[in-house]
Structures are given as C-alpha cells and as structure tokens.
Amino acid sequence: MPWRWQRTLGTLDALTYVVFVLFAIVYGYVAYTAIAMSRVLSNRVYRNQALGLAIVALLILELALVGTFVPSNYVVTDIVNALQLLGIWFAFLIGFYYYIDASIEAARRTDPLFRDTLHWTRMRVGFWVYDIGAAIVFPIAAAFGSYDYASGGFPAILQAGVPSFLVVFSGAVVLPIAIRRSKDMTLKKQLSWFAVYMILLVLIFFGGAFLPAYPIVVELAIFLAGAYLLYRSATSLVPLRSFNEEQRRKE
Amino acid sequence: MHSGLHQGDFCLYVTRLTTREVLKDTKAFGVDFSNKVPFWIATEGGEIKYDYRDLTGLSHSVKEVLKQNGGRRIRVVADVFSPLLMLNPPDSIYRFLTQLLADVKQYDAVLLATLEEGMHEPQVMTAMQSLFDGVVELSIFREGGLSFVPILSIQKMLGMPPQPGYFRFSFSQNAMEVAAYARHT
Numbered sequence: 293m294p295w296r297w298q299r300t301l302g303t304l305d306a307l308t309y310v311v312f313v314l315f316a317i318v319y320g321y322v323a324y325t326a327i328a329m330s331r332v333l334s335n336r337v338y339r340n341q342a343l344g345l346a347i348v349a350l351l352i353l354e355l356a357l358v359g360t361f362v363p364s365n366y367v368v369t370d371i372v373n374a375l376q377l378l379g380i381w382f383a384f385l386i387g388f389y390y391y392i393d394a395s396i397e398a399a400r401r402t403d404p405l406f407r408d409t410l411h412w413t414r415m416r417v418g419f420w421v422y423d424i425g426a427a428i429v430f431p432i433a434a435a436f437g438s439y440d441y442a443s444g445g446f447p448a449i450l451q452a453g454v455p456s457f458l459v460v461f462s463g464a465v466v467l468p469i470a471i472r473r474s475k476d477m478t479l480k481k482q483l484s485w486f487a488v489y490m491i492l493l494v495l496i497f498f499g500g501a502f503l504p505a506y507p508i509v510v511e512l513a514i515f516l517a518g519a520y521l522l523y524r525s526a527t528s529l530v531p532l533r534s535f536n537e538e539q540r541r542k543e
Numbered sequence: 544m545h546s547g548l549h550q551g552d553f554c555l556y557v558t559r560l561t562t563r564e565v566l567k568d569t570k571a572f573g574v575d576f577s578n579k580v581p582f583w584i585a586t587e588g589g590e591i592k593y594d595y596r597d598l599t600g601l602s603h604s605v606k607e608v609l610k611q612n613g614g615r616r617i618r619v620v621a622d623v624f625s626p627l628l629m630l631n632p633p634d635s636i637y638r639f640l641t642q643l644l645a646d647v648k649q650y651d652a653v654l655l656a657t658l659e660e661g662m663h664e665p666q667v668m669t670a671m672q673s674l675f676d677g678v679v680e681l682s683i684f685r686e687g688g689l690s691f692v693p694i695l696s697i698q699k700m701l702g703m704p705p706q707p708g709y710f711r712f713s714f715s716q717n718a719m720e721v722a723a724y725a726r727h728t
Contacts, residue, residue: 324689325689328689328690328691329683329691331691332683332691332692332693333683334572334681334693334714335568336567336568336571337568339571401560402659402662403626404595404625404626404627404629404630405595405626405630406559406560406586406595406626475626475629475662476659476661476662477661477662478660478661479661527685530660530682530683531660531661531682531683532683532684532685532691533682533683533684533685533694534684534685534686535684535686538684
C-alpha cells in the first residue's frame with residue numbers, strides 16, 4: 293500500500309520523492325482528463341460519472357501523498373483521528389459511492405425498460421443521508437474524544453461497518469444488475485474498465501492477507517497500471533472521435 | 544423547445560423519463576422550464592402516460608395532440624426511439640416512425656428525435672436517418688492529448704447544400720450556442 297512506501301524506502305529520500313512525483317503526474321493526468329470530460333459532456337448523469345472518476349483518482353493521489361509525507365511514527369491525537377476519518381475514510385467511501393450512484397443512474401437510463409433496480413431511486417436517498425450524516429457526526433465525535441474507534445463495538449459498526457456495507461452493496465450488487473439491464477455498449481465498456489481497476493485495488497488493499505509477500509515495486513507497478521485503467525474508463529464515457537480518424541474515414 | 548415555448552409555439556415532449564428528471568436535466572444546462580412547460584407524454588408526471596409496450600397508443604396520442612393544436616406552430620421532441628429500437632424489431636419501428644413523420648408533416652410540425660450512439664447497429668442508424676429531412680450529429684472530439692471539444696456536424700439538411708464543416712456547441716443563457724469550429728494546428 294502507498295503508506296508502506298516510506299517505511300520500506302526508509303527516510304524521505306530522493307527515491308520516495310521520485311515515486312510520489314510519478315504518482316502525482318499519472319493520477320493527476322487521469323483526474324484532469326476526467327474533469328475535462330465532465331466539462332464537455334452535456335448529459336448531467338454522465339457528467340457526474342466523469343466527476344466521480346476524477347474524485348477516485350484524486351483520492352488515490354491523496355493516499356500517495358499521505359503515505360509519502362506523513363511520518364510512520366506520527367502521534368494519534370483526537371484531532372488527527374478526526375482528520376483521518378474525514379479526509380481518508382469517509383472521503384473514500386463517499387467518493388466511490390458518488391461514482392457508483394452516478395453509474396447506476398446512467399445504467400437505469402439506458403435500460404430500454406427503464407427499470408428501477410432494487411428500488412435504487414428511493415434507496416439511494418437513504419444511503420446518502422446515512423453516509424453524509426456519518427461523515428459529519430463521527431469526525432466530530434472523534435475530535436472531542438467521545439469514543440475510541442479501535443475498541444470496536446457498536447459505534448465502530450455504525451462508523452465503519454454500515455458505510456462500507458452501503459458502498460459494497462451498491463457497487464457489487466445493484467450496479468452489476470443495472471449494467472446487465474442496460475443496452476448501452478459504451479457504458480458497459482466504460483464500467484468494465486472501472487471494474488478491473490476495482491479488482492486491482494482490492495488485490496492491493498486486501499491481497500496481503502492471502503497472497504505471498506510481494507516487493508513494493510510490484511505494488512507500485514499495479515498502481516500505475518491501475519491509473520491506465522482509470523484513464524481508459526474516463527475516456528470511454530462517450531465514443532470519442534479524432535479529427536485525424538475523421539479525415540481518414542472521409543478519404 | 545425552450546425558445547419555441549417563449550414564441551408561443553405548441554411544444555410536445557415525448558419522453559421515456561419522468562418529467563421531473565427531464566426538468567432536472569435541462570436545469571443543468573441552465574434551461575428553466577418552470578414558467579412555460581411543454582405538453583408531456585412521459586413515463587410519470589405527464590398529461591399522457593408513455594407506455595413502451597403500446598406503439599399504437601403512442602401514435603394515436605401524438606396524432607390526437609397534433610390535431611387539437613392544428614392551428615398553431617408545433618414542435619415535437621422525442622427521446623423514445625433508442626429504447627423502442629431495443630425492444631422492437633427495427634423494421635416495425637421504421638414503419639411506426641414513417642407513419643408518425645407523415646402525421647407530423649400533415650400539421651407542418653417539426654419533430655426533433657434523438658438516437659443514442661453506441662446502442663444501435665450502423666445499418667439501423669442509417670435506416671432511421673434516411674427517414675428524416677435533417678440529421679445533426681453531436682459528438683465529442685479529442686484534440687491533441689489533453690482537450691476535448693463538443694462538435695456538431697450536419698450530416699444532411701433538406702434544402703441546404705452539404706455542410707462539410709464542424710461546429711462547436713455549448714449551452715449558455717438558456718440557449719444552445721453554435722459557432723464554426725476552427726481547428727488548432
């Protein structure tokens with residue numbers, strides 16, 4: 293994981309900087325592309341999808357930033373805990389959920405039968421209320437030291453379990469059904485690039501539990517390959533044309 | 544449609560979406576239908592309910608609405624053809640559209656229909672385009688590696704010489720702005 297880099301590479305040396313700069317360029321370019329796409333798309337739903345992809349790229353960049361520059365032996369105070377919750381945990385959950393929500397809506401609109409998969413149009417409202425409410429309440433509670441997340445129990449379920457479940461349920465259950473119902477090949481292609489990216493992320497984050505230890509350079513290569521997948525996902529939102537191709541077609 | 548409403552034209556919107564969704568989408572362009580709204584044939588919230596299973600009913604409803612407003616200038620917008628083409632054989636939609644266009648022409652109305660790229664075979668697109676007097680293509684072009692440009696190109700337009708150029712389009716001030724596109728080299 294990115295936060296392993298600094299620990300593996302030792303001090304904040306030149307190599308760490310090089311790795312971070314490489315990350316910043318690659319993921320920054322992906323985010324830029326997604327934002328540029330969102331500015332030219334006329335359909336609100338596809339615009340939200342592009343924006344969601346930009347958010348995902350920026351969140352990965354944020355992880356790299358934290359992994360590179362935050363010392364591994366930092367002191368966890370209540371404020372740090374609150375910032376972690378808000379800036380990393382809930383930012384990730386809400387960022388991914390935003391993209392998934394926009395994708396389900398895009399899939400619904402391209403379903404010829406216009407089916408509302410698992411009553412998503414109503415369920416999503418409840419999910420959003422919970423996620424945003426939790427992203428406000430828990431960091432505030434953490435900032436005042438009201439409870440200790442590490443001790444687990446019911447608050448931990450409300451803070452970590454439920455929002456994770458909402459994202460996994462919407463992304464792994466509702467979205468695949470909605471995609472299967474959609475007849476838009478462009479959307480399907482776009483979402484399949486993102487699905488492969490998600491598989492890579494899951495491998496990186498949870499692979500350590502069941503895979504043999506692999507060197508940090510492999511992880512870095514996977515992250516950079518992932519950036520390409522995210523980039524392809526952003527540029528597949530609509531069929532893109534180029535003037536050169538058009539010229540060749542006419543000739 | 545927005546300018547048509549302000550000019551006092553009768554505007555009919557045939558949509559597979561709900562009216563609330565269409566209004567939300569148009570608001571994202573800066574177009575506000577809150578003062579003057581079109582006549583809706585929609586899945587939900589419209590004057591007439593759109594049912595994708597009933598092509599005859601849809602044809603009849605459109606014809607009736609056109610008949611009732613025969614004395615006015617009429618504009619019709621329809622986004623239902625892509626899903627209808629997915630649910631029915633293309634030849635039946637071709638026949639349906641041929642009849643609908645005949646009705647629309649009878650009342651000297653303008654019909655603007657949309658087809659989604661990426662949902663149909665090229666021959667289906669070509670067949671549908673052949674029915675219309677004009678075909679305008681909206682697409683996104685990649686210019687260099689870093690920028691994307693929304694481009695409008697006129698594939699055909701009755702009574703006009705072929706337009707080989709590209710036009711850049713954007714939405715602002717409640718209207719679509721179109722300008723000749725000069726390619727950066």
